[in-house]
Amino acid sequence: MNRNKFKGLALLLLSLSQLILAIDYTIVFVALPSLAEELGFTANDLQWVVSAYSLAFGGFLVIGGRMSDFIGRRRMFIVAMGLFGLGSLLGGIADSQLLLIVARGLQGLGGALLSPATLSLIMSNFEEGHERNRALGVWAAMGGVGLSLGLLLGGVLTTYIGWEATFFVNVPIALAVMILAPIALMESKMQSDTRHYDVAGAISVTAGMILIVYYLIKSPAEGWLNANTIIPAAAGAALLLLFVVIENRTKEPLIPFRLFRVRTLTGATLSAALFSASFGSLYYFLTLYTQEVLHFSAVQSGLSFLPLTLSAFIGAKLVDKMVSKAGVAKTIAAGMGLGAIGFLLLTRLSENGSAWGIIPGTVIVGLGQALVFTTMYIAASTGIEMKEQGIASAIVSTGQQIGGSVGLAVIMAVISLSLGTGATLETMKPADLNQAIHTALLSDAMIALLGIFIALIALRPSSAHH
Numbered sequence: 001m002n003r004n005k006f007k008g009l010a011l012l013l014l015s016l017s018q019l020i021l022a023i024d025y026t027i028v029f030v031a032l033p034s035l036a037e038e039l040g041f042t043a044n045d046l047q048w049v050v051s052a053y054s055l056a057f058g059g060f061l062v063i064g065g066r067m068s069d070f071i072g073r074r075r076m077f078i079v080a081m082g083l084f085g086l087g088s089l090l091g092g093i094a095d096s097q098l099l100l101i102v103a104r105g106l107q108g109l110g111g112a113l114l115s116p117a118t119l120s121l122i123m124s125n126f127e128e129g130h131e132r133n134r135a136l137g138v139w140a141a142m143g144g145v146g147l148s149l150g151l152l153l154g155g156v157l158t159t160y161i162g163w164e165a166t167f168f169v170n171v172p173i174a175l176a177v178m179i180l181a182p183i184a185l186m187e188s189k190m191q192s193d194t195r196h197y198d199v200a201g202a203i204s205v206t207a208g209m210i211l212i213v214y215y216l217i218k219s220p221a222e223g224w225l226n227a228n229t230i231i232p233a234a235a236g237a238a239l240l241l242l243f244v245v246i247e248n249r250t251k252e253p254l255i256p257f258r259l260f261r262v263r264t265l266t267g268a269t270l271s272a273a274l275f276s277a278s279f280g281s282l283y284y285f286l287t288l289y290t291q292e293v294l295h296f297s298a299v300q301s302g303l304s305f306l307p308l309t310l311s312a313f314i315g316a317k318l319v320d321k322m323v324s325k326a327g328v329a330k331t332i333a334a335g336m337g338l339g340a341i342g343f344l345l346l347t348r349l350s351e352n353g354s355a356w357g358i359i360p361g362t363v364i365v366g367l368g369q370a371l372v373f374t375t376m377y378i379a380a381s382t383g384i385e386m387k388e389q390g391i392a393s394a395i396v397s398t399g400q401q402i403g404g405s406v407g408l409a410v411i412m413a414v415i416s417l418s419l420g421t422g423a424t425l426e427t428m429k430p431a432d433l434n435q436a437i438h439t440a441l442l443s444d445a446m447i448a449l450l451g452i453f454i455a456l457i458a459l460r461p462s463s464a465h466h
């Protein structure tokens with residue numbers, strides 16, 4: 001099956017694309033204040049710089065996964081990288097709020113098409129088992145490293161060059177990847193007798209997802225039962241129900257629902273949602289802690305994430321051994337357990353703390369993050385036919401996206417209840433903010449503990465067959 005002579009280069013390109021997607025998720029956090037000042041964003045509108053990316057990313061993942069299965073994963077990879085690069089270029093030259101938000105949406109669309117294509121290219125360019133697990137380990141390590149590197153890079157670029165650089169940095173990488181992809185990557189696509197595209201399914205699921213993500217983004221500020229949020233949410237839910245009806249009637253569905261009977265895929269998707277809700281929200285709260293409570297500069301704040309990055313890198317090297325010895329379920333459970341310990345250690349952070357106080361907790365979290373992140377993708381690809389790898393990886397990534405939004409929303413609701421205040425975190429006094437961050441970290445620990453339970457139940461190997 002795989003006579004790819006350029007496996008090293010292939011892995012480099014696939015890892016690079018994962019790296020810039022992950023970097024891009026956090027690099028903007030640090031640039032937001034200076035970007036807001038220059039383009040005159042209000043606090044409410046500024047949210048759209050982050051949200052436009054999430055909306056497009058979450059909304060188009062499913063169709064991106066299916067398109068890469070049909071059109072060809074390498075072709076999709078190149079197109080998606082082009083869109084991402086274009087969005088980055090527009091973001092860098094944006095001189096108006098609207099152009100910047102459109103650019104972020106384009107980046108999100110590129111990301112949604114890129115993510116499943118990248119994953120299925122790993123599946124098709126590397127043999128199942130040890131070789132693929134190693135490749136997935138490297139790829140996932142880049143995801144983990146990218147999240148914290150984004151904060152550091154964002155700090156350095158914003159401080160010394162300007163926020164535009166956080167966008168421009170992607171352009172040369174995207175170009176290089178597009179040029180090398182045809183050489184390094186083998187094309188793989190699904191052989192289908194009918195060239196039938198499920199257009200109705202694609203439109204309903206994309207519009208439905210966008211409305212649901214919109215609801216999750218806007219509700220914490222506007223209210224969960226406010227007409228402005230609940231009406232789009234109801235419309236989104238109706239569209240998703242319609243999608244289920246369409247899928248059951250069409251002969252080549254966008255998402256074959258029998259995939260959800262594959263326990264490893266469903267377990268991996270639930271794990272991804274809980275991972276994103278706990279580990280994923282940590283970056284946001286720690287950035288608030290270092291910048292608003294300890295008053296670090298953007299660069300110092302980014303540097304305080306370095307221990308986490310390094311431990312995530314070390315953790316990724318252990319995954320292959322752990323999975324072959326302990327299996328997928330126990331590896332994810334162990335990672336979630338480490339996460340919970342790390343989050344609890346971090347609840348000891350005080351308002352007159354220092355960068356040293358962050359290290360023990362974040363190092364443990366980094367190890368846990370690597371174990372969960374890599375293994376959930378190994379689990380997701382197990383037992384899925386090659387022709388459906390794209391859609392399977394899109395399902396897991398969608399779980400990750402929604403888990404992140406829901407998790408953050410739930411944690412914010414818990415904070416408002418426990419503090420009895422609706423104040424936004426950015427406007428709180430350091431002492432109150434520190435209290436809020438403790439509440440968030442406790443919530444993260446609870447979610448991670450639930451993750452142990454889910455992993456052991458949903459991913460335990462069935463006795464009859466592998």
